Amino acid sequence: MIYxxxxxxxxxxxxxxETGMGYQIVNAKQYERxxxxxxxxxxxxLAVELDSDFNANKRWIIKEGYKVMLNKSTVLMLDxxxxxxxxxxxIREFKSLSSSKRIYNKRHSGGNGASDSSKxxxxxxxxFVRVSAFENDRRIDFENKKLKPGTFTTTENDYRECVxxxxxxxDRYALPNDDEIKCSFYVKPKMTDSLQRGIVxxxxxxxxxxxxxxFENGTxxxxxLFTREYGK
Numbered sequence: 001m002i003y004x005x006x007x008x009x010x011x012x013x014x015x016x017x018e019t020g021m022g023y024q025i026v027n028a029k030q031y032e033r034x035x036x037x038x039x040x041x042x043x044x045x046l047a048v049e050l051d052s053d054f055n056a057n058k059r060w061i062i063k064e065g066y067k068v069m070l071n072k073s074t075v076l077m078l079d080x081x082x083x084x085x086x087x088x089x090x091i092r093e094f095k096s097l098s099s100s101k102r103i104y105n106k107r108h109s110g111g112n113g114a115s116d117s118s119k120x121x122x123x124x125x126x127x128f129v130r131v132s133a134f135e136n137d138r139r140i141d142f143e144n145k146k147l148k149p150g151t152f153t154t155t156e157n158d159y160r161e162c163v164x165x166x167x168x169x170x171d172r173y174a175l176p177n178d179d180e181i182k183c184s185f186y187v188k189p190k191m192t193d194s195l196q197r198g199i200v201x202x203x204x205x206x207x208x209x210x211x212x213x214x215f216e217n218g219t220x221x222x223x224x225l226f227t228r229e230y231g232k
Contacts, residue, residue, distance in 0.1 A: 001048075001049050001057070002046070002048050003047045003048075003073050003075070004046060004073040005045045008080075009083070010045045010138075012080055013026070013044040016085045016150060017115070017149070017150025019087065019088055020088060020203070022132055023040055023043075024044070025039070025041075025085065025086040026047070026086070027082075029079040030076065042133075043066075062177075062179055066134065087116075091204070092201045092203060093205070095205075095206075098207065101167075101171075101209060105161070105165045106161045107172060108209050108211065112198050113199065113200065113212065114196045117197055119216070120195060121192070121194050122189040122195055124190055126188070127155075127187065128153040128186075129187070130151070131154065131159065133177060134182075140224065144222075145221060145222050145224040146223045147218045150214075151215050152212055153187060153215070154212055159184065163231045169181045170206065172200065172208070172209060173208070174200050174204060174207070176204045181230045186224070188225050189215070190219070192220060193220055194215075194216070194217060195215050196214045196216065199212070200212050
């Protein structure tokens with residue numbers, strides 16, 4: 001099933017960390033019903049059950065479009081207290097990165113995902129890029145020009161390698177929606193901001209191998225530099 005998350009629940013999800021760039025894997029009970037649902041939630045408001053029909057429903061979203069599916073899907077109300085966002089380690093598939101992608105597309109193998117790595121402070125000069133299928137990416141605080149807490153990005157260097165080698169960003173960053181990446185949000189954190197670095201692990205049938213950066217506390221105000229069309 002494909003659902004539109006009840007807006008109050010979407011706001012609750014926005015206060016919790018991502019599982020990966022642009023999505024959350026969520027376990028939660030449906031409001032006033034028994035049993036739990038395991039959901040892949042895109043942009044905090046469009047959800048697909050992670051079951052045997054997941055791939056078919058994912059293709060249906062691509063065919064119809066995110067906005068169309070958001071408007072036509074049944075609203076799902078969750079038991080707020082039961083919402084639990086799962087870590088990347090719960091969905092890792094342990095696929096081997098092909099040597100051609102590792103060499104030609106300059107991907108990386110081994111290591112940990114960013115959320116499982118140690119924290120460090122940024123140097124105040126490095127730029128990070130969040131790739132997204134959503135122009136209204138809810139992890140971007142456009143009013144204060146910053147990233148919200150619990151947000152993933154990649155580095156500008158890895159983003160440029162993805163573009164310059166004509167790599168597939170969905171496969172490189174192991175994204176679950178397979179939708180077209182439309183936007184690139186450039187962020188330059190301040191020296192007071194902290195992050196965790198890692199390598200994108202395989203998931204959803206994708207090999208990963210890109211570089212990811214996780215900002216548990218988000219970034220400071222005025223750190224969002226600009227938004228560009230992907231690849232521009």
